[in-house]
Amino acid sequence: MAALVGEYVYGAGQDERIIIATATTGLTFLRKGRTVRNLVHLGDRVFYPVGATRVQIRFRSTVTGTMLTVSDPDVVLEAKLLQ
Numbered sequence: 001m002a003a004l005v006g007e008y009v010y011g012a013g014q015d016e017r018i019i020i021a022t023a024t025t026g027l028t029f030l031r032k033g034r035t036v037r038n039l040v041h042l043g044d045r046v047f048y049p050v051g052a053t054r055v056q057i058r059f060r061s062t063v064t065g066t067m068l069t070v071s072d073p074d075v076v077l078e079a080k081l082l083q
Contacts (some may be wrong), residue, residue, distance in 0.1 A: 001022070001024070001027055001041075002013070002022070003020055003066070004020055004027065004045070004059050004066065005021060006019075006020060006066075006081050006082060007011065007020075007022050007081070007082045008020065008068045008079035008080060008081050008082070009080055009082055010078060010079035010080075012076045014032070015032040015033055016031065016032070017031075017043070017079075018032075018068065018079055019032075019033050020029050020068070021056055022063055024039075025038050026038065026072055027039040027041075027047065028039060028041060029047075029049055029057060037050060037051075037052075038050045039057065042056075045047045045058060045059040045060065046058045046059075047081035054072060054073060055070065055071070055072045056069075056070070056072075056073070057070050057071075058071070064080070065081050065083060066080070066081040067080055067081070068078070068080075068081070
């Protein structure tokens with residue numbers, strides 16, 4: 001899970017970032033300006049925020065880096081891990 005931790009960018013603005021961090025319970029999700037959410041791991045690098053089982057946060061490796069996709073159930077946003 002440590003490979004997923006970091007700052008993901010989905011736009012040009014400073015507030016268009018998502019922070020994935022570790023906590024005692026596992027990973028957390030923080031969208032700038034919002035509340036931190038604990039993530040529940042479903043397996044295969046797919047998570048959902050506690051209390052929002054319909055939302056899926058999926059991580060995947062690409063040739064350009066690690067990508068994060070948020071779906072609710074359609075794709076809401078895609079972000080790339082800053083290196």
